[in-house]
Amino acid sequence: MQNEADVVILGAGGAGMMCAIRAGRRGRSVVLLDHAKKIGGKILISGGGRCNFTNLGAGPGNYVSLNPHFMKSALARYSPWDFIELVVKHGIPYHEKKLGQQFCDGSAQAIVDMLEKECLLAGARFELSCKIERVETIPTGNRRFRVSTDRGIVECDSVVVATGGLSLPKIGATGIGYEIAKEFGLDLVARAPALDGFVFSDEDGRRFSGLAGVSFDSIITCNGMTFHEAILFTHAGLSGPATLQASLHWNGGDPVTVDLLPGIDPMVWFMEKKKSGNRSLVKNLLSELLASRLAERLCELHFPDARPLPDVSEKELKVFCELLKSWTFVPKSTVGYSKAEVTRGGVSTDELSSKTLETRKVPGLYFIGEVVDVTGWLGGYNFQWAWASGAAAGDVV
Ligand SMILES: Cc1cc2nc3c(=O)[nH]c(=O)nc-3n(C[C@H](O)[C@H](O)[C@H](O)COP(=O)(O)OP(=O)(O)OC[C@H]3O[C@@H](n4cnc5c(N)ncnc54)[C@H](O)[C@@H]3O)c2cc1C
Structure with missing residues (x-):
C-alpha cells in the first residue's frame, strides 16, 4: 500500500465512491480503504437487487435529522438529475417504479461497476480487505493525518469517514465511523435501526x-x-x-x-x-x-x-x-439492525459544515453518507444523500 495520499476515504460504499470521483477529477490523489473484499456491498443488495438509486422528488422534507435544514445545501448542489446523467452516460437502462423512485432495469451491479469505473478514471485507488485501526492527527510534518490499518499506514491531508451505519452487520457494517467521531470529541445523536418495520x-x-x-x-x-x-x-x-x-x-x-x-x-x-x-x-x-x-x-x-x-x-x-x-x-x-435498511442518528450535524461536511473542530476531517445524522425515507432518498454529501465533500477535500 502506498503510504501517502491527498485524501483517504474510509469506506467504499456509495458516499465514499462519489467523494472519490469528485476529488479525483480535481486532481487530488485519493485512496479508498474498505475492510470488505468487494466494493458497494449495500448498493448490490439494495432495491431488491435493482438499486433504487435516487428519487426525483428528493428534498429536505424527505429526511429525518435533528437539524431539518442541514441537508439543503448538499441536496441543492447535487440533484437526482446529476446522478441520472451519470447513469445515462454509462448506458444503464432504468425506469421509474412509483412515486419518483428510479430503479435499474437489470442488476444493481451496473451501478457498482459505473462508480468503480468513474473512480478509476478519476485516478482513485482502492485498498480492499483493509482493516482500519486508527485515525490520528500528525502534530508536525507535511501531512495532517495518519491512518493506520492492518496493511500499513497512509498519511494524508484529508480524511473522509464514509463508513455507513450499523444496519446489516453480516455484510460488513460496523460502528467505526461513530468511534472515530468519539475519539475526536464529536457529538453523536443516538442511533437506532430504521426502515425496518x-x-x-x-x-x-x-x-x-x-x-x-x-x-x-x-x-x-x-x-x-x-x-x-x-x-x-x-x-x-x-x-x-x-x-x-x-x-x-x-x-x-x-x-x-x-x-x-x-x-x-x-x-x-x-x-x-x-x-x-x-x-x-x-x-x-x-x-x-x-x-x-x-x-x-x-x-x-x-x-x-x-x-x-x-x-x-x-x-x-x-x-x-x-x-x-x-x-x-x-x-x-x-425489527432491528439485522433487517434495517438504515441507521437513524449518527454524527451530529452541529459538528459539520452543511456546505462541505467538514468537521468544525478538526479541519481536514469529513463525515459523509449514512454515518451522519441525516436519514432518508424509503424510496431512493438515502442513496441521494450518499451521492450529494459525497459530492459536497469531494468538491473541496
Ligand atoms: C437491504 C437494504 C436495501 C437498501 N435499499 C436502498 C435503496 O434501494 N435505495 C436507497 O436510497 N437506499 C437503500 N438502502 C440504504 C442505503 O444502502 C444506504 O443508506 C447507503 O448505502 C449508505 O451509503 P454509505 O456510503 O454512507 O454507507 P455504506 O454503503 O454502508 O458503505 C460503508 C462502507 O464502509 C465499509 N466499512 C464499514 N466499517 C468499516 C471498517 N471498520 N473498516 C473498513 N471499512 C468499513 C463497509 O464495508 C462499506 O463498504 C438500503 C439498505 C439496505 C440495508
Missing part, C-alpha cells in the same frame, strides 16, 4: 398470529407522519413499505395508527348492504374489501361469534368501522 407486543403477537404473508393497501400514521402504501404481516409483526416508512419516525412507546381501507367508508358500505337486506356473515362481507384471513381475524377479535349483518346493530357496526379506519397499536420495538 415493527415487532408486535406479546398480546398483539397472539391476536394476529398466523397472518404472515397477508398484505393490504393502507394509510399508516406515526408521530404525525402519514404514508399511503402497502403493509405486510410477518411472523413477528408488520413489514411492507408503509410500515418501513413509519418505523423511521417511531420512538419507543409511540402509538401507530392504520387505516385498513383507504378511500372507503366502511360504515356507508355496510349500511348499504344492510338496507338491501344482505344476510351474509360480516366476515364474509369484509372479505370483499380485505384479504379474507385478515377480515376473518378482525371479525373474530371483535365479534366473539360469527354473526350475519342483520344481527349487528348500527352502534356495533360504527365501533367496528372506526377500528377499520384507525386501528391503533403500540409496537414492542422495531
Whole structure:
C-alpha cells in the first residue's frame, strides 16, 4: 500500500465512491480503504437487487435529522438529475417504479461497476480487505493525518469517514465511523435501526398470529407522519413499505395508527348492504374489501361469534368501522439492525459544515453518507444523500 495520499476515504460504499470521483477529477490523489473484499456491498443488495438509486422528488422534507435544514445545501448542489446523467452516460437502462423512485432495469451491479469505473478514471485507488485501526492527527510534518490499518499506514491531508451505519452487520457494517467521531470529541445523536418495520407486543403477537404473508393497501400514521402504501404481516409483526416508512419516525412507546381501507367508508358500505337486506356473515362481507384471513381475524377479535349483518346493530357496526379506519397499536420495538435498511442518528450535524461536511473542530476531517445524522425515507432518498454529501465533500477535500 502506498503510504501517502491527498485524501483517504474510509469506506467504499456509495458516499465514499462519489467523494472519490469528485476529488479525483480535481486532481487530488485519493485512496479508498474498505475492510470488505468487494466494493458497494449495500448498493448490490439494495432495491431488491435493482438499486433504487435516487428519487426525483428528493428534498429536505424527505429526511429525518435533528437539524431539518442541514441537508439543503448538499441536496441543492447535487440533484437526482446529476446522478441520472451519470447513469445515462454509462448506458444503464432504468425506469421509474412509483412515486419518483428510479430503479435499474437489470442488476444493481451496473451501478457498482459505473462508480468503480468513474473512480478509476478519476485516478482513485482502492485498498480492499483493509482493516482500519486508527485515525490520528500528525502534530508536525507535511501531512495532517495518519491512518493506520492492518496493511500499513497512509498519511494524508484529508480524511473522509464514509463508513455507513450499523444496519446489516453480516455484510460488513460496523460502528467505526461513530468511534472515530468519539475519539475526536464529536457529538453523536443516538442511533437506532430504521426502515425496518415493527415487532408486535406479546398480546398483539397472539391476536394476529398466523397472518404472515397477508398484505393490504393502507394509510399508516406515526408521530404525525402519514404514508399511503402497502403493509405486510410477518411472523413477528408488520413489514411492507408503509410500515418501513413509519418505523423511521417511531420512538419507543409511540402509538401507530392504520387505516385498513383507504378511500372507503366502511360504515356507508355496510349500511348499504344492510338496507338491501344482505344476510351474509360480516366476515364474509369484509372479505370483499380485505384479504379474507385478515377480515376473518378482525371479525373474530371483535365479534366473539360469527354473526350475519342483520344481527349487528348500527352502534356495533360504527365501533367496528372506526377500528377499520384507525386501528391503533403500540409496537414492542422495531425489527432491528439485522433487517434495517438504515441507521437513524449518527454524527451530529452541529459538528459539520452543511456546505462541505467538514468537521468544525478538526479541519481536514469529513463525515459523509449514512454515518451522519441525516436519514432518508424509503424510496431512493438515502442513496441521494450518499451521492450529494459525497459530492459536497469531494468538491473541496
Ligand atoms: C437491504 C437494504 C436495501 C437498501 N435499499 C436502498 C435503496 O434501494 N435505495 C436507497 O436510497 N437506499 C437503500 N438502502 C440504504 C442505503 O444502502 C444506504 O443508506 C447507503 O448505502 C449508505 O451509503 P454509505 O456510503 O454512507 O454507507 P455504506 O454503503 O454502508 O458503505 C460503508 C462502507 O464502509 C465499509 N466499512 C464499514 N466499517 C468499516 C471498517 N471498520 N473498516 C473498513 N471499512 C468499513 C463497509 O464495508 C462499506 O463498504 C438500503 C439498505 C439496505 C440495508
